[in-house]
Amino acid sequence: MEILAYLIPISLFLGGLGLGAFFWALRTRQFDDPEGDKHRILSEEWDDHPRP
Amino acid sequence: MDGALSSRPSACPACSAAPSAEQLAAAQAPKDARLFLSLPTIHCAACIAAVERALNATPCVHEARVNLTLKRVAVEADPEVTAEDLIAVLAGIGYEAHELDPSVIAATATDRAGRDILMRIAVSGFAMANVMILSVAVWSGASDATRDMFHWISAMIALPAIGFAAQPFFRSALAVLKHGRLNMDVPISLAILLAASMSLYETAQSGQHAYFDAALSLTFFLLAGRYLDHRTRAIARSAAEELAALEVPRALRRRADGTEETVPIAQIAVGNTVLVKPGARVPVDGVVAEGQSEIDRSLLTGETLPAFAGPGMALSAGEVNLTGPLAVTVTAAGEDSSLHRMADLVAVAESARNRYTSLADRAARVYAPGVHLLALAAFIAWLWISGGDVRLALNIAVAVLIITCPCALGLAVPAVTTAASGRLFKRGMLIKDGTALERLAEVDTVVFDKTGTLTMGTPELTNLADHPRRTLEIAAALAGASNHPLARALAAAAQGAGIRPASVTELQEVPGHGVQARLAGETVQFGRAAWVGAETGTQTAAWLRIGQGAPVAFTFSDSPRPGAEEAVARLHAQGLAIKLVSGDAPSPVADLAARLGIDDWTAEALPEDKAAQVAALADQGHRVLMVGDGLNDTAALAAAHVSISPASALDAARVASDIVLLGNDMAPLGEVVDTARRATRRIHENFSISALYNLIAVPIALVGLATPLAAALAMSASSITVSLNALRLR
Numbered sequence: 088m089e090i091l092a093y094l095i096p097i098s099l100f101l102g103g104l105g106l107g108a109f110f111w112a113l114r115t116r117q118f119d120d121p122e123g124d125k126h127r128i129l130s131e132e133w134d135d136h137p138r139p
Numbered sequence: 140m141d142g143a144l145s146s147r148p149s150a151c152p153a154c155s156a157a158p159s160a161e162q163l164a165a166a167q168a169p170k171d172a173r174l175f176l177s178l179p180t181i182h183c184a185a186c187i188a189a190v191e192r193a194l195n196a197t198p199c200v201h202e203a204r205v206n207l208t209l210k211r212v213a214v215e216a217d218p219e220v221t222a223e224d225l226i227a228v229l230a231g232i233g234y235e236a237h238e239l240d241p242s243v244i245a246a247t248a249t250d251r252a253g254r255d256i257l258m259r260i261a262v263s264g265f266a267m268a269n270v271m272i273l274s275v276a277v278w279s280g281a282s283d284a285t286r287d288m289f290h291w292i293s294a295m296i297a298l299p300a301i302g303f304a305a306q307p308f309f310r311s312a313l314a315v316l317k318h319g320r321l322n323m324d325v326p327i328s329l330a331i332l333l334a335a336s337m338s339l340y341e342t343a344q345s346g347q348h349a350y351f352d353a354a355l356s357l358t359f360f361l362l363a364g365r366y367l368d369h370r371t372r373a374i375a376r377s378a379a380e381e382l383a384a385l386e387v388p389r390a391l392r393r394r395a396d397g398t399e400e401t402v403p404i405a406q407i408a409v410g411n412t413v414l415v416k417p418g419a420r421v422p423v424d425g426v427v428a429e430g431q432s433e434i435d436r437s438l439l440t441g442e443t444l445p446a447f448a449g450p451g452m453a454l455s456a457g458e459v460n461l462t463g464p465l466a467v468t469v470t471a472a473g474e475d476s477s478l479h480r481m482a483d484l485v486a487v488a489e490s491a492r493n494r495y496t497s498l499a500d501r502a503a504r505v506y507a508p509g510v511h512l513l514a515l516a517a518f519i520a521w522l523w524i525s526g527g528d529v530r531l532a533l534n535i536a537v538a539v540l541i542i543t544c545p546c547a548l549g550l551a552v553p554a555v556t557t558a559a560s561g562r563l564f565k566r567g568m569l570i571k572d573g574t575a576l577e578r579l580a581e582v583d584t585v586v587f588d589k590t591g592t593l594t595m596g597t598p599e600l601t602n603l604a605d606h607p608r609r610t611l612e613i614a615a616a617l618a619g620a621s622n623h624p625l626a627r628a629l630a631a632a633a634q635g636a637g638i639r640p641a642s643v644t645e646l647q648e649v650p651g652h653g654v655q656a657r658l659a660g661e662t663v664q665f666g667r668a669a670w671v672g673a674e675t676g677t678q679t680a681a682w683l684r685i686g687q688g689a690p691v692a693f694t695f696s697d698s699p700r701p702g703a704e705e706a707v708a709r710l711h712a713q714g715l716a717i718k719l720v721s722g723d724a725p726s727p728v729a730d731l732a733a734r735l736g737i738d739d740w741t742a743e744a745l746p747e748d749k750a751a752q753v754a755a756l757a758d759q760g761h762r763v764l765m766v767g768d769g770l771n772d773t774a775a776l777a778a779a780h781v782s783i784s785p786a787s788a789l790d791a792a793r794v795a796s797d798i799v800l801l802g803n804d805m806a807p808l809g810e811v812v813d814t815a816r817r818a819t820r821r822i823h824e825n826f827s828i829s830a831l832y833n834l835i836a837v838p839i840a841l842v843g844l845a846t847p848l849a850a851a852l853a854m855s856a857s858s859i860t861v862s863l864n865a866l867r868l869r
Contacts, residue, residue, distance in 0.1 A: 095292060099269060106265045113254050113261075123207030126184040 171201065174214045174222050175239040177381060181210055193232050194225060211239065239381065253369055259304040260362045266300030267355040274352045278848045290342040290349045297351035298335060305331050305358045307365065323503040323549060326510045330540045331357055337537045353541050353850045360858045361549040368553035371560045375571050390422040393466065407472045415460045415467055417622055425467035427452045431651030432463035433623065437590045440722045440771055444679050447651055457770050457789055462623050463650020497574045498822055499552040506548065514539045517841055538845040542836045547857035551825035554865035559818035562868060567802040568811060575797035578781040579815035581762045585710055586753060588767035589721035589728055592785060593703045593735065598625055598679060598695035600632040608638065610691060614683045616640035617654040617665035625681045625695055626654065661686035678726065696730060702806030707735045709809030720744050720752055722771050750774035768792050783808065821868055825861045832857040
């Protein structure tokens with residue numbers, strides 16, 4: 088059962104990573120315009136390099 | 140457009156001179172303008188790209204970003220850039236744009252409260268999932284040291300998570316407890332806190348049962364309910380604010396030197412001279428100083444017949460100038476104007492309506508004390524049975540609290556309102572108030588306003604066939620020269636009948652009277668009865684006089700709103716009494732009533748009469764749904780049990796109503812009462828479902844057989860059932 092000593096922290100860390108990613112997305116307003124983002128991927132603008 | 144608007148440069152020469160100058164200008168600019176435009180027609184990737192490209196290519200614009208969800212674009216630009224310039228740019232590439240008042244929409248731009256709840260949902264969901272995994276090990280038989288370790292890890296995850304995620308419940312519970320009342324958040328907070336602290340104690344004592352997972356899933360499900368509730372409100376609020384933001388409060392003021400400037404209405408003072416162009420709304424109360432025109436007062440009084448306006452006549456804010464430019468000396472502005480006084484009236488009536496207690500609150504009032512008493516009774520009973528075993532008695536009391544905790548009850552109302560509001564929103568109805576659906580379900584009488592509500596407020600020619608072709612050709616030629624609603628209606632009707640306007644010379648509009656021209660050496664006139672020498676009748680009419688001949692009348696009626704007939708018929712079929720109360724003259728009201736099949740109508744009602752009628756109906760025990768759009772309806776809208784206004788209504792009327800009809804079509808109104816009744820039925824069903832779960836689970840908890848597994852199962856099962864039941868509404 089020693090494996091639990093690794094598995095539990097690892098699972099918590101991975102879950103925490105997901106939580107952190109969600110926090111980042113919320114804070115940087117990734118959910119402000121879901122409708123627009125859905126359509127923007129179809130646009131060819133900024134395909135070669137990110138928007139400056 | 141002349142004067143201030145066009146005299147302003149549409150692009151600043153300094154900026155386009157050189158890129159370095161542009162950067163310099165940006166750096167030195169006192170404060171960049173942040174403009175918002177509403178773009179009702181955008182819908183795809185190409186639209187986004189086209190709009191952004193066009194705006195970004197405009198000189199002095201720093202950045203433009205389209206938000207397709209809200210159908211608006213935010214533009215950062217130099218202060219001298221005005222919304223008119225940008226609207227012209229967008230019109231050039233074929234997009235309709237309207238300016239939005241940034242101060243009104245600022246609140247919705249950042250949905251702080253929504254993000255806050257989402258953050259808490261994420262934390263509680265993360266913690267719940269992890270603790271659940273550990274709990275499964277305990278439920279499937281982990282014992283002794285393993286179980287204790289799992290419980291300790293659970294505690295380490297759960298306690299901080301609860302401390303963060305459940306704060307909204309604690310805060311709300313504290314707030315009502317301070318006022319000596321109870322709401323649903325009190326048993327929720329108590330259950331969460333007791334479950335957490337009891338579990339911590341049990342863990343320290345290496346006990347068998349810990350309820351960390353229950354405390355967390357309770358938090359998670361209830362937060363989800365709260366978020367649904369918030370979303371529904373936020374969507375309604377932002378749409379309502381967008382409607383309000385479309386009316387940017389500005390006026391054209393004449394400076395001392397005779398030039399014109401555009402200023403916010405707040406800066407207008409008594410004694411100023413304000414210019415009102417044809418087609419514009421009068422922004423303040425005042426007296427006409429110069430000019431002649433006709434005034435449409437339908438939003439204020441419900442009259443469809445435009446009134447003549449000349450020097451010395453008093454105008455009220457909200458009236459629409461039809462034909463000629465007017466200069467108005469301000470007699471009352473801002474807080475003192477008649478618009479504002481009416482808004483105050485609404486505020487008084489609204490506070491009366493706020494006394495309505497929602498179903499959820501009523502349920503909480505019965506439920507919260509019941510649950511607490513039950514838990515207390517269990518504690519005392521087990522204390523007595525076990526001969527003083529405090530730990531056992533407390534354990535059972537906490538189990539009772541957790542199991543009865545209104546998880547399903549917390550979702551019962553928001554899940555249904557979300558589904559119902561979503562359904563109505565898709566059909567073009569915007570629910571502004573949380574309890575509007577519940578109140579709507581109780582309605583038994585519908586009172587309609589006429590002008591602008593059941594009718595479009597735009598006239599329609601009724602006697603086209605009575606005139607010879609030649610007369611129509613001349614009338615069409617004259618009518619085409621004016622922007623007056625009657626002239627426009629005649630021109631449209633003539634065009635529809637395939638009549639080509641006769642060729643006339645010296646065509647000129649005489650503001651306030653009509654249009655005149657020369658035709659084969661004779662003067663032809665088209666306008667008001669008095670001007671062409673005819674008798675003024677009761678019907679809305681415009682007159683044509685050729686030379687010295689007798690004037691001929693073109694009669695008009697207000698065209699009914701599309702879907703009005705269907706809506707009235709459907710409301711009738713649902714057993715509701717329908718009344719028509721209008722400020723207009725008897726004959727047009729009678730006409731429309733007959734056309735729509737309404738037997739009970741009143742004409743020439745003053746605003747006070749309307750409110751009094753609604754109040755009288757309420758006194759007789761009726762629940763009234765008021766549908767109206769004008770300033771003369773606002774008091775009645777606010778006094779009614781529940782109220783609806785069309786999107787074209789005056790701002791004050793929309794504020795006073797609970798539901799806004801977004802499209803031009805009236806037909807969705809037919810099903811709104813039905814949907815509300817079904818929604819309320821679902822809410823009651825949901826209450827019954829959660830009661831049923833309690834009926835089964837509580838005895839088990841009371842005899843001390845409840846385990847954390849049973850609590851988790853009961854909680855999730857009831858929450859999911861309740862949500863699914865709500866989804867049946869869609």
